[in-house]
Amino acid sequence: MAVNRAKQSSPLLDLVGNTPLIEVPVFQKEFPRSSVYAKLESMNPGGSIKDRSVSRMLRDAQADGLLHDNKIVLDSSSGNAGIAYAMFASALGHKVKIVIPDNASAERRQRLEAHGAEIILTDGVLGYDEALLEVRRMYEGNPDIYFFADQYSNESNWLAHYETTAQEILSQAPKTFSYFVSGIGTGGTITGVGRRLREERPDVQIVAAIPPEFPGVEGLKPLGADHINPAIFDRSVVDKWIEIDIDASRSISFALARIGIFSGQSSGAYMYVVRQILEQDPEAHVVTVFPDAGDRYFSVGLWEP
Numbered sequence: 052m053a054v055n056r057a058k059q060s061s062p063l064l065d066l067v068g069n070t071p072l073i074e075v076p077v078f079q080k081e082f083p084r085s086s087v088y089a090k091l092e093s094m095n096p097g098g099s100i101k102d103r104s105v106s107r108m109l110r111d112a113q114a115d116g117l118l119h120d121n122k123i124v125l126d127s128s129s130g131n132a133g134i135a136y137a138m139f140a141s142a143l144g145h146k147v148k149i150v151i152p153d154n155a156s157a158e159r160r161q162r163l164e165a166h167g168a169e170i171i172l173t174d175g176v177l178g179y180d181e182a183l184l185e186v187r188r189m190y191e192g193n194p195d196i197y198f199f200a201d202q203y204s205n206e207s208n209w210l211a212h213y214e215t216t217a218q219e220i221l222s223q224a225p226k227t228f229s230y231f232v233s234g235i236g237t238g239g240t241i242t243g244v245g246r247r248l249r250e251e252r253p254d255v256q257i258v259a260a261i262p263p264e265f266p267g268v269e270g271l272k273p274l275g276a277d278h279i280n281p282a283i284f285d286r287s288v289v290d291k292w293i294e295i296d297i298d299a300s301r302s303i304s305f306a307l308a309r310i311g312i313f314s315g316q317s318s319g320a321y322m323y324v325v326r327q328i329l330e331q332d333p334e335a336h337v338v339t340v341f342p343d344a345g346d347r348y349f350s351v352g353l354w355e356p
């Protein structure tokens with residue numbers, strides 16, 4: 052077999068992180084003594100927060116000798132991680148295979164294909180869990196040809212957020228902030244940021260946004276006894292769990308757009324949770340993340356009037 056010489060680095064990977072933290076004054080009239088800040092993760096080169104974990108997983112795998120030359124990068128993804136794998140791995144000269152539920156948005160699927168990734172579709176009705184089971188079957192059937200990144204179990208995922216996202220929040224946010232809000236896809240964001248805040252700002256409450264089983268929120272995973280729970284997700288960092296109301300979150304997405312912030316579905320959901328916090332604690336200062344931008348959600352109807 053011809054050896055495909057992979058690259059060790061790409062300037063694209065160096066562009067990840069250092070995203071802006073901006074004030075989001077959408078609830079300012081109702082709660083004038085509060086403040087809300089969000090990190091605009093759509094400013095990453097692949098357009099989402101997953102650039103952080105994926106670039107870190109690829110770099111660590113190179114350093115550990117797991118990702119080299121002919122290895123095919125393999126994982127399951129709700130979409131954003133898939134885009135990050137496809138973009139960075141093709142920049143490094145690797146082939147990519149992504150297992151994805153067949154109801155993932157057309158924008159995401161087309162982006163994967165544009166980068167030359169091979170898409171393996173699983174039944175969307177069976178959810179993310181089926182994509183996860185399928186990717187494990189693929190890997191076990193042919194372990195030598197793949198670097199199986201396994202973002203749900205890969206320690207480099209949460210470490211990316213511990214070392215970058217959390218570090219940036221600590222240096223960018225006003226010292227008065229006392230809540231951090233995030234949801235759980237792989238749990239990388241909330242585990243990494245949560246662990247770092249536990250160490251350096253133990254007074255900050257970590258609040259988890261929980262999606263309803265149906266219709267769900269793209270990027271967020273239903274948890275609970277009858278679902279696969281991500282191995283890297285550290286539940287002990289969570290102080291409070293708040294359930295997402297999909298319709299109210301969508302209204303907030305529109306309200307954000309009206310003040311110039313065009314964010315994705317999970318960002319609106321996180322802001323719904325922020326609002327619940329402000330109702331209990333009207334003078335709270337809250338930090339959250341906006342994982343991606345609104346233009347990944349036209350085909351799933353987020354912006355239909």
Ligand SMILES: Cc1ncc(COP(=O)(O)O)c(C=O)c1O
Nearest residue numbers: 131236237238239240270317342
């Ligand atoms: C849009 C969106 N929001 C939130 C998340 C959750 O992030 P994490 O995997 O770090 O828990 C993801 C992850 O895929 C995502 O794509």
